[in-house]
Amino acid sequence: MNTKERCYLRNETGYEMELTDLLTFSTVARLGGITRAADELNTVQSNVTQRIKALEAEIGTALFERHSRGMTLTGAGRRLLPYAQRMAALSREAVLAARDDGEPKGPLSIGSMETTAAVRLPMLLAEFHRRFPAVRLTLSTATTADLVAAVLDGSLDGAFVAGPIEHAELISTVAFREELVLVSAQRWKTLAALRAGTSESGPTALVFRTGCTYRQRLEQVFAEFGWPSAARFELGTLDGMIGCVAADMGVTMLPRAVVERDYVRGDVNIHKLSPQHTRVETLFIQRRTAHQYSALQGFVACLDGDDRVVAA
Amino acid sequence: MNTKERCYLRNETGYEMELTDLLTFSTVARLGGITRAADELNTVQSNVTQRIKALEAEIGTALFERHSRGMTLTGAGRRLLPYAQRMAALSREAVLAARDDGEPKGPLSIGSMETTAAVRLPMLLAEFHRRFPAVRLTLSTATTADLVAAVLDGSLDGAFVAGPIEHAELISTVAFREELVLVSAQRWKTLAALRAGTSESGPTALVFRTGCTYRQRLEQVFAEFGWPSAARFELGTLDGMIGCVAADMGVTMLPRAVVERDYVRGDVNIHKLSPQHTRVETLFIQRRTAHQYSALQGFVACLDGDDRVVAA
DNA sequence: GCTTAGCATTCTCGGAAAATGAATACTAAA
DNA sequence: TTTAGTATTCATTTTCCGAGAATGCTAAGC
Numbered sequence: 001m002n003t004k005e006r007c008y009l010r011n012e013t014g015y016e017m018e019l020t021d022l023l024t025f026s027t028v029a030r031l032g033g034i035t036r037a038a039d040e041l042n043t044v045q046s047n048v049t050q051r052i053k054a055l056e057a058e059i060g061t062a063l064f065e066r067h068s069r070g071m072t073l074t075g076a077g078r079r080l081l082p083y084a085q086r087m088a089a090l091s092r093e094a095v096l097a098a099r100d101d102g103e104p105k106g107p108l109s110i111g112s113m114e115t116t117a118a119v120r121l122p123m124l125l126a127e128f129h130r131r132f133p134a135v136r137l138t139l140s141t142a143t144t145a146d147l148v149a150a151v152l153d154g155s156l157d158g159a160f161v162a163g164p165i166e167h168a169e170l171i172s173t174v175a176f177r178e179e180l181v182l183v184s185a186q187r188w189k190t191l192a193a194l195r196a197g198t199s200e201s202g203p204t205a206l207v208f209r210t211g212c213t214y215r216q217r218l219e220q221v222f223a224e225f226g227w228p229s230a231a232r233f234e235l236g237t238l239d240g241m242i243g244c245v246a247a248d249m250g251v252t253m254l255p256r257a258v259v260e261r262d263y264v265r266g267d268v269n270i271h272k273l274s275p276q277h278t279r280v281e282t283l284f285i286q287r288r289t290a291h292q293y294s295a296l297q298g299f300v301a302c303l304d305g306d307d308r309v310v311a312a
Numbered sequence: 313m314n315t316k317e318r319c320y321l322r323n324e325t326g327y328e329m330e331l332t333d334l335l336t337f338s339t340v341a342r343l344g345g346i347t348r349a350a351d352e353l354n355t356v357q358s359n360v361t362q363r364i365k366a367l368e369a370e371i372g373t374a375l376f377e378r379h380s381r382g383m384t385l386t387g388a389g390r391r392l393l394p395y396a397q398r399m400a401a402l403s404r405e406a407v408l409a410a411r412d413d414g415e416p417k418g419p420l421s422i423g424s425m426e427t428t429a430a431v432r433l434p435m436l437l438a439e440f441h442r443r444f445p446a447v448r449l450t451l452s453t454a455t456t457a458d459l460v461a462a463v464l465d466g467s468l469d470g471a472f473v474a475g476p477i478e479h480a481e482l483i484s485t486v487a488f489r490e491e492l493v494l495v496s497a498q499r500w501k502t503l504a505a506l507r508a509g510t511s512e513s514g515p516t517a518l519v520f521r522t523g524c525t526y527r528q529r530l531e532q533v534f535a536e537f538g539w540p541s542a543a544r545f546e547l548g549t550l551d552g553m554i555g556c557v558a559a560d561m562g563v564t565m566l567p568r569a570v571v572e573r574d575y576v577r578g579d580v581n582i583h584k585l586s587p588q589h590t591r592v593e594t595l596f597i598q599r600r601t602a603h604q605y606s607a608l609q610g611f612v613a614c615l616d617g618d619d620r621v622v623a624a
Numbered sequence: 625g626c627t628t629a630g631c632a633t634t635c636t637c638g639g640a641a642a643a644t645g646a647a648t649a650c651t652a653a654a
Numbered sequence: 655t656t657t658a659g660t661a662t663t664c665a666t667t668t669t670c671c672g673a674g675a676a677t678g679c680t681a682a683g684c
Binding site for chain 2: 017018019020022058059060061063075076077079080083084086087090091093094095097098099100101291
């Protein structure tokens with residue numbers, strides 16, 4: 001072998017591994033093939049092959065098992081993968097930390113459950129924007145399960161989710177306390193009437209997609225009411241759901257604050273349930289990181305400031 | 313600005329930062345100048361300048377303040393530095409983790425206090441080498457303070473230090489329990505004779521360099537004996553120290569096991585002290601890492617196996 | 625059983641980035 | 655004022671990396 005002094009300091013440490021190599025590796029691992037990885041990385045197969053081979057040569061072990069339909073990780077690959085992901089996350093964080101001079105500014109990605117976004121966030125976001133106009137806030141909605149995953153992997157800076165959440169990597173603070181209520185069409189004046197007036201298997205349950213905590217609560221309530229096999233109807237939007245309830249397609253469970261307006265207007269009726277089913281805390285979660293991102297700190301400051309604990 | 317599509321995936325993530333850049337940055341930060349850093353990195357100044365400038369351009373902030381005698385970190389640089397160090401450590405760890413197939417092998421750097429190395433480790437190391445001949449073990453000695461720092465920054469895989477040590481990043485297990493004794497020349501038959509027979513300010517204290525825990529204990533004892541301003545004589549080696557004590561140059565404090573042989577031979581005399589000064593645990597410390605390095609695990613297994621808790 | 629589609633690997637070539645080394649400019653100490 | 659030490663700039667060379675085509679392989683499809 002000829003002398004292969006690639007780069008001045010790689011000789012120094014003995015390691016040539018670079019972040020790009022690790023990203024390539026992660027991508028191949030995730031997609032299970034060089035062709036697919038090359039496609040996602042906007043390059044050609046040959047390139048990815050070379051990088052992987054170089055990485056394997058440096059580490060001294062095969063990272064993938066090659067078979068005709070792609071590649072799967074070897075033991076060494078499985079051990080390397082979490083490091084690759086961790087380092088990628090750290091590099092993103094590092095740039096943000098360096099740029100962050102304490103003045104809240106720059107991008108901030110916040111996630112939220114749809115229900116919280118509808119009734120709690122408008123005021124809060126307005127307030128935030130008034131105080132920190134330099135922050136470019138992005139709000140996206142998803143289920144609690146997806147939001148937790150997104151915060152953990154760094155694609156969201158923080159999120160409003162339904163508690164309880166316990167995770168060592170997350171800092172969570174109570175943002176709002178909600179009371180869930182069973183929502184039915186206007187014609188069902190009481191819970192008793194609803195239970196008496198529907199078919200034996202119970203009314204149709206209007207639910208968000210899997211991963212939503214409110215849905216789980218509704219499942220519990222239905223089980224207790226003896227409706228374990230009631231029909232489920234999955235909807236994607238809050239407005240659609242309330243509309244369907246108003247049209248007596250079924251019932252759902254939502255925070256009182258969310259349906260208060262519809263209730264007052266007479267579009268739907270609401271039914272109280274026992275506290276153990278209805279008390280739910282909306283938490284704001286963020287990743288535990290070395291550096292406190294100023295924009296995020298500003299956001300949390302807005303949370304603490306006023307809007308907390310509104311509903312009974 | 314012209315199109316600057318450097319590398320396929322750097323565009324993808326938006327970050328061009330590489331580990332080499334971060335290592336360059338760390339080195340400049342540590343040495344406080346581009347010339348010194350270039351020297352250590354085996355390259356020329358111009359190169360380092362370019363890398364730093366590129367890094368600053370990408371992050372969008374100056375990382376160093378330039379002045380005629382070198383460079384110092386700006387706020388942004390100070391925020392970036394811990395990330396750079398962390399990532400460098402992770403990359404080292406990642407390679408080891410990937411290479412480590414569960415069979416203890418490869419390099420293993422262990423540190424120890426000189427006293428422990430002298431009397432406790434010979435058996436242990438022999439045993440370890442018998443069980444895991446594929447591991448290339450390196451032993452170095454230093455003070456407890458230096459050892460802790462070395463383990464934390466990854467230059468040692470583990471170390472024997474004097475307890476107590478509390479640190480979130482460290483796992484520590486009790487390896488040995490030692491009884492410290494005051495060691496004097498043979499002619500001082502009792503502690504009382506020693507106290508009566510020396511000058512008012514006390515005997516000379518023979519000590520290791522700063523950072524040694526035994527030295528701190530000795531300082532406490534001297535303070536209690538009313539010798540706060542006794543002379544200090546700093547030595548680097550254990551043999552030298554015992555020799556000096558035998559020659560009645562002064563007294564020192566060492567684990568009983570260390571001086572047992574010299575005591576039996578009649579070279580020195582030992583004096584018991586009250587337990588709060590003399591009980592000391594020798595801990596084996598290692599970094600908390602994602603991956604358990606097999607060679608290190610094997611070492612700890614040897615520790616647990618037999619040699620524990622020998623001294624009373 | 626042959627073909628075909630999908631995949632990874634190998635190879636060469638051209639371009640871009642990095643290392644080099646010398647020249648320059650700056651500042652503080654001598 | 656000189657000098658030593660420093661960072662920066664520039665021009666040049668070297669190296670490396672990505673693109674693209676060709677190759678070889680395996681399993682699914684007819």
